[in-house]
Amino acid sequence: MRHRRLEDLDPDLRRRWAAGRIWAAREAPYLASALLALDPVVVDLSDNAASAPDLRTFPADQTWHVYVDPNVLGTVPVGELGFWLLHQVSHLLREHAARFPGAARPESETIDATGRRTAEQRRWNVASDAEINDDLHTATLELPDAATHPSRLGLPEAWTAEQYWDALAGEPEPPAAIPDIDPDCGSGCDGQPRDWNCDKAGLSTFSARLLSRETAKRIREHTTQRGDTPAGWERWADEMLEPRVNWRRQLAAQVRRGAADVTGRVDFTYRRPSRRASAVPDVILPSLRQPLPQVALVIDTSGSMSDSMLGQALAELTGVLRSLGVARRNLRVIACDARAYEAQRVSDLRAIRLEGGGGTDMGAGIDAAAALRPRPDLIVVLTDGYTPWRSAPPPGIRVVVGLLDRRGKAPDWAEAILIEATS
Structure with a gap:
């Protein structure tokens, strides 16, 4: 033209x-x-x-x-x-x-x-x-x-x-x-x-x-x-x-970026036939397989956390994870105060049991998430930041920290996002 x-x-x-x-x-x-x-x-x-x-x-x-x-x-x-x-x-x-x-x-x-x-x-x-x-x-x-x-x-x-x-x-x-x-x-x-x-x-x-x-x-x-x-x-x-800073946009971008690292790992599989198999009936052709990301969500349930702010952050995460196709079998949720509680599989983040209410150690929650099988590709932590952190990230796992208090701290090795209240 x-x-x-x-x-x-x-x-x-x-x-x-x-x-x-x-x-x-x-x-x-x-x-x-x-x-x-x-x-x-x-x-x-x-x-x-x-x-x-x-x-x-x-x-x-x-x-x-x-x-x-x-x-x-x-x-x-x-x-x-x-x-x-x-x-x-x-x-x-x-x-x-x-x-x-x-x-x-x-x-x-x-x-x-x-x-x-x-x-x-x-x-x-x-x-x-x-x-x-x-x-x-x-x-x-x-x-x-x-x-x-x-x-x-x-x-x-x-x-x-x-x-x-x-x-x-x-x-x-x-x-x-x-x-x-x-x-x-x-x-x-x-x-x-x-x-x-x-x-x-x-x-x-x-x-x-x-x-x-x-x-x-x-x-x-x-x-x-x-x-x-x-x-x-x-x-x-x-x-x-x-x-x-638009924390909603930042949070969505970081979660999508972590998921994109995984969805880009396309590989061949013989578990299902190729769509092109009819062209060469005497040859078994593999199809392409694109794995969905495994996501672990660690939620700070210590006594210092704000329920309203946590609700806003969970609402945003629900939309982002749904848009990425992260279904119930790909999402595990861990409530954590001074210790990590049993991982939950939920189809709706509003159905999470928020156990805890004592002290705070998000390092315990991250360790528990990293130990899950299958191993998560992305860990999202929602916390006010009043917690000790490990000196190094879990190997091979991207960590995003949503801070619900601007005075809180996040580790240098994580992607930190300040989540601010809206009217």
């Missing part, structure tokens, strides 16, 4: 593009600078409609190019064009490409051999669209029919993309609630390459960061002067100008 500049198009198409951008800037004036930073790239598609990519959402890449199909541009209503420009700017400002959970996995698992998007890419596109679109659905701005909204998924508004991602685990492709929607917002959504991407230089990472800060300042000014900024953009601006 061939790329052209917007200036090469007919004057009517150029005017339609300008009208769409003006419409978008009028609807969300605090995003005007970001809208102007979009660099349109015209894509001349193949005459073969079956193989031509669908650019109806005006997808973007990570360097702020937005890809334009002249046929779509010539027919899309100006308001819908403006919506998609706001939508793509939102993916870029919120750094959805860097947040894509599949980015931590081996390339072989995130790129389909046929060139089509993988299940993870499609699920993330829906999840990140849901995060965006509840902030674009205002009194004067209606969503196009092809746009995803949390209400269409049967999910609450104001969640993060990661929370929607976890909630969509196990859903069919696309989710049953929206069988008519299969958006592709491009590399700007998931960071994975697309056939239509150009090799033209775009906005650098540094320039994009400066633009994000400028946009955050405009959002604050707009909020002060007019007070009608969507809540999601207010939160984004606060995080950009006064960054706080």
Whole structure:
């Protein structure tokens, strides 16, 4: 496929593009600078409609190019064009490409051999669209029919993309609630390459960061002067100008990273036949086997622990582990105060028996977890940090410590995450 500049198009198409951008800037004036930073790239598609990519959402890449199909541009209503420009700017400002959970996995698992998007890419596109679109659905701005909204998924508004991602685990492709929607917002959504991407230089990472800060300042000014900024953009601006660590995102990323170390260990097995066995009936072919991670959860049940904070952390872990496919047989839970109690297998973390209530020694819990068979690949510890720690980690096991008190301590050899209370 061939790329052209917007200036090469007919004057009517150029005017339609300008009208769409003006419409978008009028609807969300605090995003005007970001809208102007979009660099349109015209894509001349193949005459073969079956193989031509669908650019109806005006997808973007990570360097702020937005890809334009002249046929779509010539027919899309100006308001819908403006919506998609706001939508793509939102993916870029919120750094959805860097947040894509599949980015931590081996390339072989995130790129389909046929060139089509993988299940993870499609699920993330829906999840990140849901995060965006509840902030674009205002009194004067209606969503196009092809746009995803949390209400269409049967999910609450104001969640993060990661929370929607976890909630969509196990859903069919696309989710049953929206069988008519299969958006592709491009590399700007998931960071994975697309056939239509150009090799033209775009906005650098540094320039994009400066633009994000400028946009955050405009959002604050707009909020002060007019007070009608969507809540999601207010939160984004606060995080950009006064960054706080999102413990939910950190916890999910660390658990997924530990699980990805295991799910990348693909090996051959003769326990089930290969799907290609029919091609060579006289030869027994092995199939590929991808093990699920074994996870051990050590919970501090000493008297100093806060029930409300522990409840929040367990709720987040439930969603993360469910999204990774960690079932009952792959998850063991150990309650621990000054000693470790018997490991429990539970399908729902809310059903855990929290035994204990005395002193604290999380080292005993980690030792007990490391001694389990099969041996865990990942140990997650939830504690306030008022505990002695071992001088070294258990060999060959990744350890993530969720600290429920900022004054608590975690060992240097573990991945530590501060879990803070929310209202």
